[in-house]
Amino acid sequence: MAVYKRGINGPFSGKAGSVIGSSWRKVDYMKGLSEKHKPETPEQIAQQDKWKIMVAFLAPLAKILETGLNKEDTRRKTAYNLALSYNLRYAVKETEEGFEIDYPNVLLSRGSLPRVADAKVERESDDKFVVSWSPLVNTAMVSADDEVTVLMYCPQKTIHIISFGEYERRDGKMVLAVPEELHNMACHFFIFFTSVNGNNSPAQYLGEGPADL
Numbered sequence: 001m002a003v004y005k006r007g008i009n010g011p012f013s014g015k016a017g018s019v020i021g022s023s024w025r026k027v028d029y030m031k032g033l034s035e036k037h038k039p040e041t042p043e044q045i046a047q048q049d050k051w052k053i054m055v056a057f058l059a060p061l062a063k064i065l066e067t068g069l070n071k072e073d074t075r076r077k078t079a080y081n082l083a084l085s086y087n088l089r090y091a092v093k094e095t096e097e098g099f100e101i102d103y104p105n106v107l108l109s110r111g112s113l114p115r116v117a118d119a120k121v122e123r124e125s126d127d128k129f130v131v132s133w134s135p136l137v138n139t140a141m142v143s144a145d146d147e148v149t150v151l152m153y154c155p156q157k158t159i160h161i162i163s164f165g166e167y168e169r170r171d172g173k174m175v176l177a178v179p180e181e182l183h184n185m186a187c188h189f190f191i192f193f194t195s196v197n198g199n200n201s202p203a204q205y206l207g208e209g210p211a212d213l
Contacts, residue, residue, distance in 0.1 A: 049099050050092045057101055057153065058084055060160050061108070064149060067164075068109025070198055083107055101155070104205045108151065109192040111200030113141060119191050121206045124175070126183045129209050131191065132173035144170035146193040152176055152209070154187040161187075169193060186211040 040048075058065070062080050069079040077085070086107045093102040119133040131150050137143060146169040152161040159182060167174045178187075189206040 103188050108203035109200040113201035121189045121209045123210050127178045129176045135170050135172035151190040152187050
């Protein structure tokens with residue numbers, strides 16, 4: 001809303017196109033008409049719900065995605081935006097309670113490094129998860145010094161715990177400390193490997209870490 005003393009042809013009162021002129025206590029005002037919005041369709045509401053849950057999941061993972069999707073064409077889209085577009089399309093499912101992430105279909109990384117067949121997660125105590133994998137180097141494509149990325153995500157609290165470049169394939173396992181607020185909560189786990197020349201393995205979903213021992 002604008003306050004003015006002299007318009008182009010002096011103050012006016014009433015509606016003129018998309019503008020309303022009025023006066024109050026000898027002060028002249030001019031304001032634009034508010035736009036009328038159509039009610040949102042069920043499809044629009046559904047898309048917004050999908051967007052909210054996926055953005056909450058992916059937003060803190062920009063660094064992981066830059067590494068995991070480092071071979072993708074990012075001239076027009078960032079790694080984050082590529083992941084968001086893909087996961088909105090392929091990694092959201094509808095349940096009786098609403099929309100939720102379809103974790104086995106989540107995209108975090110791409111590449112030609114092979115996945116490991118025996119990666120798993122176990123709860124060691126209330127405050128510790130152990131993620132393990134085979135340290136064996138049985139093909140020319142993998143190396144003992146491939147870096148390991150592990151993501152732990154707890155949707156009930158929207159909390160991410162990330163191990164990024166702290167461990168190598170040769171280590172065979174890592175221990176993730178769990179804050180007290182996540183005790184007795186089930187969390188979702190992912191793992192992928194990155195070679196020294198930046199090649200990745202596709203991210204593997206390790207399942208839902210158990211809430212209890």
